[in-house]
Amino acid sequence: MTSTPFSNLHSRIMLSQGRSNQFRSALPKTPRSLVRTTQRPVLKPKRRFVINKIILNNFKSYFGQTEIGPFHKSFSAIVGPNGSGKSNIIDALLFVFGFRANKMRQAKLSELIHSSRGHENLDACSVDVCFEEILDLPGSDNYEVLPQSQLVISRQAFRNNASKYFINGRQSNYTEVTSLLKERGIDLDHKRFLILQGEVELISQMKPKAPNEHEDGLLEYIEDIIGTSKYKIPLEEANEKVETLNEERSEKLNRVKIVEKQKRSLEAKKKEAEDYLRDENTLSLKKSSLYQRKLLECKINIETSTKAMNKLKDQLREENEKHVQIKQDNKYLEDKYRDSVNAFQKLDKETNESLTELANYEQEDIDLEERKKHAISKQKKVTMAISTNLHGLSEAKSAMLFNEQDLNDRMEEMASLERSLEAQESDLDKIRESLRVKSEVYSNQIEEKQRELAHLSEKIIAKQSLICVKQSEFNILKEKVDSIKQDHKKAEEYAFTLRESCRKKNQIKDTKLEIQQLESDLKHYLAQKEHLKSSLADSRQQEDEAKKFFESSQSRGIVLSSLIELKDNDRIKGLYDRLGNLGVIDDKYDVAITTACPALDNIVVDSVEVGQTCIDYLRSNDIGRATFITLDELPTMDMRPIKTPENVPRLFDLVKPRENIFIPAFYSVLGNTLVAQDLTRASRIAFGEPRWRVVTLVGQVLEKSGAMSGGGHLKSKSAMSSRIITSETIAKLEKDRVHLETQWHRFQQNLGSLEAQLQYKKEEIPKLEFDILKLETDAAAYSQCSRKRASELRRLNDPSIDDTKNMARLKLQIDHLTQELDGLKRQPSKIEEEIKILQMKILEIGKDKLRVQKSKIDHVKDQLVLINERITKSQVAKSRADKDITKFENSLAKSERELEGLNNEIEKLTKEIQHNAQVSRSIRIKADEAKSILENKKEELDEIKEKLDEKTEIINRNRVIELKIKNQLEDCERNLAENKQKETHWRKSIAKLTLHEIGGDEEQEFQIYTDDELDTMNMNTLQAEIDGLKEKIQNANPNISVLEEYHIREKEYLSRANDLEEITSKRDECKEEYDRLRKQRLEEFMRGFTLISQKLKEMYQMITPGGNAELEFYDSFDPFSEGIIFSVMPPRKSWKNISNLSGGEKTISSLALVFALHHFKPTPIYVMDEIDAALDFRNVSIVANYIKERTQDAQFIVISLRDKLFESSDRLVGIYKTDDQ
Structure with a gap:
């Protein structure tokens, strides 16, 4: 194509x-x-x-x-x-x-x-x-x-x-x-x-709006080009969000209504509960008045005790003032003695440090001297090596120069001889040329003879080669036969060496295993040693602690001891012992119970009378004071096990009393105090609902009021023992300790024996390791040889009959070939003689001239051979001298570097030795001076001690008087402390009082009364009012939880009302966003739509003069609801929908829309496929002219x-x- x-x-x-x-x-x-x-x-x-x-x-x-x-x-x-x-x-x-x-x-x-x-x-x-x-x-x-x-x-x-x-x-x-x-x-x-073939007609077939999302209508076609279709998905999402929020809002509105109904149903019960709380508030106010009245009594007692204490303190001060000077002198002497002791100890320490430092420096001097001697020795060796290298380098350089000069001379001489040889050979050629005619007959004969001689030489060489081959075969067979016995002998030696090596290896392996077993046994013994040693130490400690505890329990304080003495003399009956001695508890809880229960030092008695008797005895004898627990006055208490938070133990349940009669006494001082593992857990339990008194294992006490005490580095302990210590207990502990000591001595003997055996084995290890290395080396060599010879040893047998026959056959062949060779060697001699005769004839023709010239050439060649040998020797010598120079220079450089390092090291060591000598001298002088001063200080210290002892004796006599005054002062302090304790108790009781906050009521506060107001109050009347209120409160049966439920419902109501407000606000925000997107889409679409519609009208009027076309909405209020109508009025016709036009009119109308869209969003390139197929002659020309105009700004390919x-x-x-x- x-x-x-x-x-x-x-x-x-x-x-x-x-x-x-x-x-x-x-x-x-x-x-x-x-x-x-x-x-x-x-x-x-x-x-x-x-x-x-x-x-x-x-x-x-x-x-x-x-x-x-x-x-x-x-x-x-x-x-x-x-x-x-x-x-x-x-x-x-x-x-x-x-x-x-x-x-x-x-x-x-x-x-x-x-x-x-x-x-x-x-x-x-x-x-x-x-x-x-x-x-x-x-x-x-x-x-x-x-x-x-x-x-x-x-x-x-x-x-x-x-x-x-x-x-x-x-x-x-x-x-x-x-x-x-x-x-x-x-x-x-x-x-x-791009406008494809038939695509123009598709525009005319578009519906105003697409029937579903998989098709396109005129609205979608134009909106896609304008660009507002990008708002469809955001609008759908915004609308969906608004609908979702509307549903959520309806749900939350219903919840608000439900909670409001529940709240109204609780109003009656709420009022009953509030009346109950008002009575409790009244009770708290009455208690506050009573407690303040009791505080006033405590205050009066405290003032009385304070005055008495002040009087006793004045007496004590007067007594102390009499001996102020003595005390001052004593204090002065004590301070001076203490300072002197500190100074003496400091000086003694400095002296010891100086002596230690001096010893260190002396040891360092010895090390430095040894290092210096070693460096000087190495310096001498390196100096000798430098001298040797210098001498060798000088000789190598001399040899280098000599050989270079000799080589140059020989080269010049060789060049001269080569020129002379060339001239002589030229003269010889001239002489031969002049004699060529005369000697040609003889020369031809010589050449013929030489050819015969060469043919014979080839035969001789071939015969010699054949003899060499046969001789080699014979020698190979002979060597094979001769070496078979030797190989057998070596194989036996290898096998013996291998067996010996294996035996040695096994012996070494057994030795190593024995050492490993000994080390394993030793390790096991050492592990037992720590355990046995620890057990023995624990046994001794337990015995010591038991003895100390028993002694301390026997030697009680003066108060308890005097009372026990009365009991032992049957002067007091019903006295038991200190409460802490009447029970035991696990050592784990020792700190906890000691800290949480100071009352363990109280003394337990049967009745109040016994307690009063004890108090009177102590007061009359001025022995001291004590607190008593009377068993008959203890109230009946519910001591049954209780359910505790997180199942932590109750401290009371952990105590094992000596007798059951003491259980109420322990419960009276411990109550429901709980014990927790740590402070975190204790805080969680103590401040929960309800509150508890909790103590931790390390002695931190958390009260119900929220106060915390105890803890710190110094912990109280040993108020109770983990067991009851008796003389039988001590005897058993002593027996256990003796048994463990016997085991320990026996164990040490066994351990010493085992260590001696192991030491003996370890001393043999160096020798064994050397033997192992030698044997392993030999074994490796034997193993290698055995691998190399294995295949040969398998083939080794006695010499075979074939080998013997072959050797005899080869011997005969060699003898026969040797005879033939001798015959061939005799034949060339005759031909050589004939050649010599012919050569002599040629020389006779040239006479002396040719002979002399040839002699000259032979002489020059001999000289060249000699000079070549001399040149070779000179080159070899020069190369050897060059290598020697490099070797000596490298060695010399290395030695010089080493010498420089040694010189620096010697200089450094010399300086260090000198420095250490100076430091040692100064330290020695300092140590001698310190010794002298130390002796003087010792004498001064003894003198001060003597004076101090005299002053101390005077002061001790004065202390007896002071002690009596202090005992009286302690009684006042005890009375003061008791009242202060009561004052603290009532203050805490007041602090614990709370008033309920009741919604709608005026907030109440506790009144603080003056002393005059409190004097007018009758405590009995207050107590009666309190009892009446308690009875009323106890008879009431309100549902207090309804207040909490009402509060929850009210809180829930407010929360859900707030949620309703929030969701309404979110719904309104989303709706505003939806409306904004709709508005933005409509505005952008209308701008583009207006431009396209206007340009459509212009295009259609230009293409069809007298016609008109426009785009309009089905629904002018909502362009996107029903779509767009494409209306056309062809020339001399009425307005019609594009779908009702003829084929050509549809094409013209669609093209006008396409061209309008091109104006709205132009592109640099347009490609059209037979858009004129349905147009008549005239419309084709109009479209062509329009395209021609549009090509100013774009490229059209049609x-x-x-x-x-x-x-x-x-x-x-x-x-x-x-x-x-």
Whole structure:
């Protein structure tokens, strides 16, 4: 198939080369009267993007490579008979622009490959579209191609339906190609650059609006081009969101109504609960008044005790003032003694440090001296090596110079002899030439004899070679036979060595295993050692602790001891012991119970009378004070197990009392105190609902009120023991300790024996390792030899009979050949004698002249041989001297570097030795001085100690008087502390009082009364009022939880009302966004629609004078609801819908819309396929003139068979087939 470009501008035809035939007939010209032309305005040069040509290779109907073009910058028409392949050019463009095969009227890409008779199985097809950017100049054919603006986009399809894209020969992809074309203005999304055959009629068949989403109506067609179709999905999403939010709002509104109804149903119960809380508030106010009255009593007692304490303190101060000077002197002496002791210790420490430092420096001096001696020794060796290298280097350089000079002399002498030889040989040739005629007969005879001699020499050499071969075979067999016995002997030696090596290896392996076993046993013993040692230490510690605890329990404090003594003397009955001694608890909880229960030091008695007797005894004897627990006064308490938060233990349940009668006493001081693992867990339990008193394992106590105490680095412990210690317990612990000590001594003996055995084995390890290395080396050598000789040893046998026969046969052959050789060697001597006679005859012809000249040449050759040998020797000597120079220079450089390093090291060591000597002298002087001062300090310290002891004795006598006053002061302090404790108790009780907040009531607060107001209050009256309120509260049965439920419902109501407000706000925001998108879509669409409708009217009026066309909406209020109507009024006809027009009128109307859309969004290139097929003669001319006008700003490529259209083009491209190709 061939394409041919034409131009009708000057009635001439441009032809392109076809493959076989050429299209040589010109199309008839259109009369100028029928072509309406328009004078084009002169415009400034404009840059445009155009298609220059299209190259097809085996694409559809185009076989081989076919070039379509070049296309005109403005208007090109493609013409040709039906079926010639014009529309395949459109398919080629679609192929390159990335469209699927079905858009090119094929089912798959492989069907695009050319297939014709003789070309059925082509592998691929390709299309190249050549673009370029031009500068449009005035004139129909004038333009400039912008430099480097050429762009070739190619696509190649293969038989496997795969394809490749290329940009300027570089492989690319679909995305890059389409993006590049879109950047240049070619609309691949809507294909506005392309109007295919029959596509114009499709516009006239479009409905106002698409019936479903899979079809296109006129509304969708125009909106897609305007660009407002991008709002469809956002509008749908916004509308869907509004609907969703409306549903959510309805749901939340219903929930608000439900909660409001539930809230109203709780009003009555809420009022009853609030009345109950008001009574509790009144009770709290009454309690506050009572507690404040009791606080006033505590305050009065505290003032009384404070006055008494002040009086006793004055007495104590007067007593202390009498001995102030003595105390001051004593304090002075104590301070001085302490300072002297510190100074003495400091000086003693400094002296020891100086002596240690001096010893370190002396040791360092010894090390430095040894290093210096070693460096000096190495320095001497390196110096001798440098001297030796210098001497060797000097001799090598002398030899180098001598051999270089000798070599030069010999070379000159050799050159002279070679020139002399050349001259002598020239003279010899001249002499021979002068005698050639006379000696020619003899020379021929000599040559004949020499040929005979050469033939005999060849026979002799052949015979000698055969003898050598036979002799070699004989020698091989002889060596084989001779070496068989030797190989047997070596094989036996190898086998013995291997056996010995294996035995040694096994012996070494056993030794190593024995050492490993000993080490394993030792490791096991060492592990037992730590365990046994730890057990023994634990046993000793347990015994010591038990003894100390038993002794401490026996030697109680003075108060408890005196009371127990009364009990033992039967002076007091009903006295038991300190509470902590009446029970035991696990050591794990020792710190916890000691911290949480200070009352463990209280003394347990039967009754109040026994307790009072004890108090009177202590007071009368001025022994001290104590707190008692009376068993008969303890109230009845519910001590049954309780359910605790997180199942933590109750401290009371962990105590094991000595007797059951003491259980109430422990419960009275411990109560329901819980014990937790750590503070985090304790806080979670203590402040939960209800609140608990909790103590941690490390002694941190959390009260119900929220106060926390205990903890820190110093922890209280040992208030209770983990077991009851008796003399029997101590005896058992002592027996266990003795048993463990016996085991320990026996274990140490066994361990010592094992360590001795292991040490003995380890001392043998160096020798064994040396033996192992030697044996492994021998074994490796034996193993290698055995592998090399294995195959030979397998073949080793006694000498075979064949070998013996072969040796005898070869011996006979060698003797026979030797005899033949001797006969041959005798024959050349006769011929040689004849040659010598002939040579003598030739010499006699030349007489002395030839003989002398030959003698001269032989002499020169002998001299040349000697000189060559001398030159070789000189070269070898020179090479050896050169290597020696390099070797000595390298060695010398290395030695000099080493010498320099040693010199630096010696200098550095010398300086360090001198420095250490100076430092050592100064330290020695300092140490001697410190010793002297230390002796003086010791004497001074003894003197101060003597004076201090005298002052201390005086002070001790004064302390006896002070102690009596202090005991009285302690009684006042105890009374003061008790009242302060009560004051703290009542204050805490007041602090615990709370008032309920009742919605709607005025907020109440606790009143703080003055002392005068409190004096007027009667505590009995307050107590009676409190009891009455308690009874009323106990009889009431309100549902307090209804308040919480009411509060929850009220909170839920407010929350859901807030949610309703939020969802309403979100719904309104989404609706505003939906309305905004609708408005924006409508405004943008109306702007584009107005422009397109106006341009449609202009296009139609231009194409059909007297006619009119317009686009209008079915629903003017909502353009997108019913779609767009395309109404047309042909000339001299009424308004009609486009679907009611004739075929030509539909085409004209659709073209007018297409051209209007081109005006709305122009592209640089337009390709049209037979858009004039349904037009009459006149309309074709109108369309052609319009296209002609539009080519000012774009490139049109039109496929047409109507002469009125293609004659208006600037260039014709003819398409035709040859041989169905």
